[in-house]
Amino acid sequence: MSNDPLSPADPPARRRLSADERRSQILATARRLFVEEGVENVSMRRIAALAGVTPTLIYHHFADKESLLLAVCQNFFRGLIDASEAAMAAVPETEVPFGRLRRLMEGYVEFGLANPDVYRLVFMTKLAGLKREKMPSGHRPHPAEPALPEDQGFGLRAFGLLEGEIRRLIESGHLRQDDACAMAEVVWATGHGIVSLLITHGDFQWTPVDRLISLSIDTILSGIAR
Amino acid sequence: MSNDPLSPADPPARRRLSADERRSQILATARRLFVEEGVENVSMRRIAALAGVTPTLIYHHFADKESLLLAVCQNFFRGLIDASEAAMAAVPETEVPFGRLRRLMEGYVEFGLANPDVYRLVFMTKLAGLKREKMPSGHRPHPAEPALPEDQGFGLRAFGLLEGEIRRLIESGHLRQDDACAMAEVVWATGHGIVSLLITHGDFQWTPVDRLISLSIDTILSGIAR
DNA sequence: GTGATAACTTTACAGTGTTAAATTACCCGG
């Protein structure tokens, strides 16, 4: 009962932090709030308060709310990549041909459903204005902040894992189509379809979640198989 | 060049309108703005201004911004149902077995891509608070406003079309699974995956859209086929 | 110690969704 879930993270431990420390602290606070309450229910003021800091300070570390979001997204991608690599490593190549791909898809879906809010952020939100070079004018601006490139990097790397596995299946003659990139997109679209459907329409009726997932994966795998 | 796209719809034609007329007029204005500029870039004040009306008046016809949105969604479902029925009617039953289902999926994807913003609204947005009985307290409140039930009705009806076709395929022994509802969900998830992926990540690299779509549909159809 | 500089606040603005209370314009019975 002692946890009203929202109280200043570290009670006035240190007052002045290094830029990096502050940045991570703000980021952590924001991530927590975003995930717990949904992005649009969280104001910069609340993030600031919970981080024990002034709203304006956030703008010295992040260009605006969207950038803050974006930074959270990058963590998401790193997590996804880790999960994917773990999934791949868990199934030896010598296994039944589609074992690794299946595990990869399962991992993707699990990961998405385990982080629904960030998933929505990353994959279901426009987030598109792209805000290129909008940095605040006054004061010294934020350090580096690669904005898009970096996280595209992470995203592409995650996609690359999928594409690689597909390519392997093509080379061993197991697929009916030989355009690895296109097939990877098809497979991804399927995984994304499941996750995003369950995220926004999880409440309702529906076939039991586990069954729907495995049915979908079975179906798509048998659809791409030669 | 005479069209700065946003000017009062009917310049002070009639001043006082009947409740129904006003409701539709506001709805039309909102729909236009939502679709043209994205929901969160449109304020109640702007809708009101464009409709030649006061912000407050909107709240006498709709509970809040979300309800306004919801009303727009219902139109979307009606459109989807029409498109689906047209698709079904266009392919005679005597055709090749999967002809109608394929056309149905194509129709779904086309429709989604033709109305990306409303699609996002309906299928990719939480929209979940559900706001049950939140109506404003003052004044006479809005007429009826079935809130959720009605539009779930439309949504279910659309889903029913898909499920029906699947059921037909099961009965004629063309599918490898016989759970019509589950298979319909699997198929829907695929369609949704394509649409939502293209909506949020249409800009990028990707296989040409048309190819990705037909490849996906081919794949899922051959995945469910016996 | 003293300054430069990085970290942080104060204060303010313009805009948002929303509502209570007041005001109009219209219609209908006398």
Added chain:
DNA sequence: CCGGGTAATTTAACACTGTAAAGTTATCAC
């Protein structure tokens, strides 16, 4: 035809949002 009653609409305000300019303070190198 005209005076209420009521439905349609507005005025004014609240509590909030993201964001910015300018000012203040702590810390660290010398």
